[in-house]
Amino acid sequence: MATVKLGFIVKSLPYKTEASRLALTHAIASQTVEIYLEDGDMVEPVVAFIGDGVLNCLKNQKAMNMYGVTSLEQHLKNSLLLDMRVLICKEDMEKLGLSEDALIMDAEDIGGETKANIAPFSEIMKEMDSTNHLLFF
Amino acid sequence: MATVKLGFIVKSLPYKTEASRLALTHAIASQTVEIYLEDGDMVEPVVAFIGDGVLNCLKNQKAMNMYGVTSLEQHLKNSLLLDMRVLICKEDMEKLGLSEDALIMDAEDIGGETKANIAPFSEIMKEMDSTNHLLFF
Amino acid sequence: MRLGVIVSDFRNMDETLSRLKADKLGVIFVSNGVYHTATKEGGKKSPLLEKSPNMYVLTEDLQSRGFSEVQIDSRVKPVTYSDLVDVIFNDYDKTIWI
Amino acid sequence: MRLGVIVSDFRNMDETLSRLKADKLGVIFVSNGVYHTATKEGGKKSPLLEKSPNMYVLTEDLQSRGFSEVQIDSRVKPVTYSDLVDVIFNDYDKTIWI
Amino acid sequence: MGKLTIGVFSSLVGSLSLDFAVKLADAAIKKGHKVDMWVSGNATMLSKKGQRAFKDYSALEKKLHEMFASGSFQATACEACAEARGFHKEDTMEGWKRHSMDWYLASTFSADRVLHIGGD
């Protein structure tokens, strides 16, 4: 019985590359990883947005209407619906002039109960310290 | 009877992406373009390295020995062998501390007669002005 | 030369853009370039907005990323793909993608 | 945490690298990251060379780009792919690619 | 009405740069222009047939078929770039041609405007 904690750290902007999308889809895949593991073993993802990566968290992304692709907004809501721990870097939000109102902080509209956390980088660094492995996107 | 002049402007570093390699292979393809054109019509390429792109022009690239891929050095020599006009931005060389000695300035070792030109950006800008179309890599 | 420059990313665009000289220079923000038109960094607007009096932003890319036209700098003109075709054919002799 | 950071590019690396805190921080220059070890810009060495006392550069990537080991900053240790495997397994708990 | 040649180089499936190229080409055709499209490097992936539509990826095949049907659109993939990636002639989406790089240069010869989309 063990839990391996993985840190998915997103510093890339959305859409130009697939990096941030793949971070979330892989983190979400933790839901089905047990089929490969012994009973009781699990993989626990934590997702943190840092640097320009915080721009993935903006509300009202119309990528589906404009380009027919799932928005990062939708992926982030799906992550929160699954009660994933999501951190958004406070200093980077402030640097880019983003208020909490502008960001996706919950998935209430699709029935989610978990909220995203705005956290200073020092807390994100502690979270990284506590993981078994770190994956930067 | 017309000549269309194309400017291939290389600002990307080599190897991480294919951009600079594709600039030179496409410029070299001007040699065979007549098969598609009327007699006397031609496409004339000029290649300019600017910004970090000047690092494509360093001598002694061992990409073939290390990774089994043709080096940008070889592509650049092939371009000079075909008497292509090649410009290297003087200000960017100076900024990155590169001397003429460090750069591929000719293809004499494979029988080439044309030399690369170190030119201030203002001259490269004039060259760009004189092209029919500009392609940035 | 009338030169249209398509700015396709948020970082490392200024060095190339600042050096280009043209009788008429246009700047067209697309892809992640749209962040220049709608975000501030450290309270300041993007220095790219000072480079030209002729600026455009692709509305499809703006909206995909969560912005609406009311949020962009007033000097920047929102354009659709259809408008952009006219900009390329009518307003500039050459268009480059950086 | 002993953290190894693989720096894989020349531009935009400092912002991420500078924020990372670890009991032991290592910096491994690969791909276009090797330019940090062998070029100067405006006469100055890369600020990344000040970030850690534990620095490595992948010789295969250095040589591919036209540099030899004598040209690199003396604080940086040249390593092969084989050495890098040992660095990852023995010297750091986690290794990230930026 | 004019001719626009669009070259798409290292842009990727999963980025929106290929989408940009296709949407711009489509808008130009709808305005009565002719469009040539050249894909090289990793962008040759656009010419691969049998791409399955997923919601995480824009599906460009249907749009491309419409554009081919307009009679104002040609699209050609770099043959060597495709072969290097294991895309052979029989893997090519209907409507696409494959040529060597000189095709792109020849297309620019008669183009009124060229948009070269480089980048990653």
Place this chain on the structure above:
Amino acid sequence: MGKLTIGVFSSLVGSLSLDFAVKLADAAIKKGHKVDMWVSGNATMLSKKGQRAFKDYSALEKKLHEMFASGSFQATACEACAEARGFHKEDTMEGWKRHSMDWYLASTFSADRVLHIGGD
């Protein structure tokens, strides 16, 4: 001896990031480690069979076959990412498996070290 899991994401054929991953994996195997490799996004191109060797591209297929033959190497491509690009089961290079994304996470569970190569 340990286990290294390498994930390669958006890296491209024609860049040297895939080469980096393969060379590092090979060096680890030669030192007696076990290596799992996961390719996702555009990196799934690495698992495509029938890639023709050109001098402008490193030919990785032969090296991969040697690594599979070592018995210490597994390589798996993201199934959905491959299908979206038109790479189907029958297009997959010998030795490669295809799974959903949870395979990568499961591989990290028992890994001593994980190297995730993201970027473009």
